[in-house]
Amino acid sequence: MTEKGSCRPLMAIVLLTLAAMLLGSCAWGVTQSADEVGATKATLNGIVADLQDGTATYWFEYGPTKNYGSQTPDRTIEIADRNGHPVSEDIDGLKPDIAYHYRLCAKHPDVQAFCGEDETFRTAEGPQRLSIETNPSLSPSFDPGVPDYVTRCDDGPVDVNVEAPVDTEVSVDHGPDQNGEFMTTVPLQANQAFSFETTTDTGTSTYHVRCLPNGFPAYTFEKEGPIDGPTAWKWYLVTPSGWGAIYDGNGVPIWWLRDSGLNTLKWLADGTLAFTTGPSGGKALQINDLEANVLNTLTTDGTPLDTHDYQLLPNGNYLLMSYKSRSNPTDLTDYGGPADGIVEDAELQEVKPDGTVVWTWNSKDHIGLEETGHWWDDSLLPQTHDNVYDVVHMNAAVVDGDDYVISLRHTDGIYKIDGETGEIIWKLGGTPTPESLNVLDDPYATNPLGGQHDAMIRSDGTLTAHDNGQLQGRPPRTVQYEIDQGADTARLLDSISDPDVPAAICCGSARLSNSGSWLASWGGAGTTPHPVIEYGPDGSHTFVLTFTGASSYRATPVGTGQLTRSEIRAGMDAQHPR
Numbered sequence: 001m002t003e004k005g006s007c008r009p010l011m012a013i014v015l016l017t018l019a020a021m022l023l024g025s026c027a028w029g030v031t032q033s034a035d036e037v038g039a040t041k042a043t044l045n046g047i048v049a050d051l052q053d054g055t056a057t058y059w060f061e062y063g064p065t066k067n068y069g070s071q072t073p074d075r076t077i078e079i080a081d082r083n084g085h086p087v088s089e090d091i092d093g094l095k096p097d098i099a100y101h102y103r104l105c106a107k108h109p110d111v112q113a114f115c116g117e118d119e120t121f122r123t124a125e126g127p128q129r130l131s132i133e134t135n136p137s138l139s140p141s142f143d144p145g146v147p148d149y150v151t152r153c154d155d156g157p158v159d160v161n162v163e164a165p166v167d168t169e170v171s172v173d174h175g176p177d178q179n180g181e182f183m184t185t186v187p188l189q190a191n192q193a194f195s196f197e198t199t200t201d202t203g204t205s206t207y208h209v210r211c212l213p214n215g216f217p218a219y220t221f222e223k224e225g226p227i228d229g230p231t232a233w234k235w236y237l238v239t240p241s242g243w244g245a246i247y248d249g250n251g252v253p254i255w256w257l258r259d260s261g262l263n264t265l266k267w268l269a270d271g272t273l274a275f276t277t278g279p280s281g282g283k284a285l286q287i288n289d290l291e292a293n294v295l296n297t298l299t300t301d302g303t304p305l306d307t308h309d310y311q312l313l314p315n316g317n318y319l320l321m322s323y324k325s326r327s328n329p330t331d332l333t334d335y336g337g338p339a340d341g342i343v344e345d346a347e348l349q350e351v352k353p354d355g356t357v358v359w360t361w362n363s364k365d366h367i368g369l370e371e372t373g374h375w376w377d378d379s380l381l382p383q384t385h386d387n388v389y390d391v392v393h394m395n396a397a398v399v400d401g402d403d404y405v406i407s408l409r410h411t412d413g414i415y416k417i418d419g420e421t422g423e424i425i426w427k428l429g430g431t432p433t434p435e436s437l438n439v440l441d442d443p444y445a446t447n448p449l450g451g452q453h454d455a456m457i458r459s460d461g462t463l464t465a466h467d468n469g470q471l472q473g474r475p476p477r478t479v480q481y482e483i484d485q486g487a488d489t490a491r492l493l494d495s496i497s498d499p500d501v502p503a504a505i506c507c508g509s510a511r512l513s514n515s516g517s518w519l520a521s522w523g524g525a526g527t528t529p530h531p532v533i534e535y536g537p538d539g540s541h542t543f544v545l546t547f548t549g550a551s552s553y554r555a556t557p558v559g560t561g562q563l564t565r566s567e568i569r570a571g572m573d574a575q576h577p578r
């Protein structure tokens with residue numbers, strides 16, 4: 001009989017047999033060469049011999065010295081031919097590039113054990129770099145500088161495959177610290193998360209993986225430079241296809257919720273999360289915490305809430321928008337409409353947290369029907385139902401000191417309103433009026449805006465907006481104007497457009513950071529969605545988020561220090577505990 005994996009002559013077995021007989025033993029082990037040796041595992045081999053038929057017990061002892069320190073489980077074997085029986089045992093959890101000693105021991109019941117000769121093997125060097133992959137896959141691929149990931153687990157387990165060098169230990173889902181190559185299966189359901197830790201001589205890093213629910217919009221992310229490279233903002237709030245999500249600067253969704261009517265998700269200055277939602281006739285502003293607890297629900301009084309925009313005011317009240325139909329039909333024949341058209345005007349309401357309305361403003365007495373201009377012909381009015389004409393279509397409203405600035409899409413105009421009198425202080429773009437500003441340094445000065453969105457007043461007093469360029473024969477752009485109210489001028493300071501975005505019929509936003517980076521949600525053109533892109537001061541793409549078959553009405557950025565990663569994770573964990 002030839003030993004498995006060894007060229008040693010049969011004399012070794014004979015000598016062991018004689019020694020065992022002299023000592024009165026009936027069973028013993030003969031150690032053979034190990035095989036299948038990897039960085040963290042090996043297969044130990046040997047022969048169990050017994051001088052009589054019956055049951056024998058055997059095990060392998062192994063460790064980095066001849067003191068061993070570890071052993072395999074006791075196994076039993078039936079001896080029926082008083083001959084040698086090959087046995088093997090797989091071991092793992094070894095350290096890479098280490099010499100291990102091992103031997104096979106065996107015994108007959110109630111008799112002293114006898115062990116074979118000591119043998120050695122050396123584990124392979126193991127991985128030279130850290131690699132962590134999952135099935136289903138991680139998004140993005142593992143990068144030590146990226147702390148959060150998602151996977152589409154489809155309510156099923158996630159297999160985590162690790163290759164860790166000798167100087168790095170990895171713990172998956174609070175499991176043991178290991179290096180080398182190993183695989184762990186983590187039970188997981190939609191929206192739930194698990195973590196893994198990597199430990200080196202410089203410290204421990206923790207990473208988090210959350211399972212996206214079925215139906216979460218497909219998306220891609222890219223940027224120029226390293227994935228963990230700097231961005232102007234810390235968080236990006238988007239609303240594709242009835243989902244609200246908070247993405248980090250690495251293009252990873254950290255928080256989300258589903259609401260079929262969801263629009264305009266914002267993180268407010270009082271530390272709450274707000275969004276407009278609901279079907280026609282039941283629309284509301286919903287105030288939540290990160291655990292999705294509803295803290296308050298607000299709507300406008302006497303007229304349906306408009307979901308385009310809202311603001312939390314410094315006094316704790318909310319600025320809400322609505323449409324209000326005129327009580328009597330309006331003769332629209334001068335504009336190509338009927339003699340009995342129903343006109344919808346824009347209305348602003350300042351509402352206390354208890355729902356009390358403390359201030360209102362309506363466009364009826366301040367914005368003339370003629371200011372709708374070319375939209376009477378080009379926009380295919382009426383746009384709603386039953387002969388109702390949406391003549392101004394307000395889509396943004398912000399405070400400017402004691403006054404207000406609004407964007408009216410169907411007039412191509414942005415207006416400043418006197419907070420006390422309600423009168424128009426100035427107008428930018430659209431049909432000229434006595435309040436119109438003289439536009440300077442703008443190549444489109446005669447028609448600076450076209451169906452614009454997201455008018456904002458920055459802390460430095462400048463005005464920014466997303467100019468869709470709609471019905472103006474030009475692509476969309478971001479714009480920043482310096483308003484000189486005394487001189488009645490608006491000077492274009494900055495603007496960007498993107499050759500990959502030739503048109504934006506609907507939606508969009510434009511935000512300018514203090515560092516000079518633009519964040520643009522480019523809206524969409526018909527059924528063609530456009531990406532959300534952050535442009536660095538040098539024009540580089542530092543954040544490019546594209547949804548497949550969907551677009552975000554706006555992208556609302558949140559700066560560093562306003563919201564922490566741990567708070568966001570804790571909110572999701574509270575909603576979806578494991």
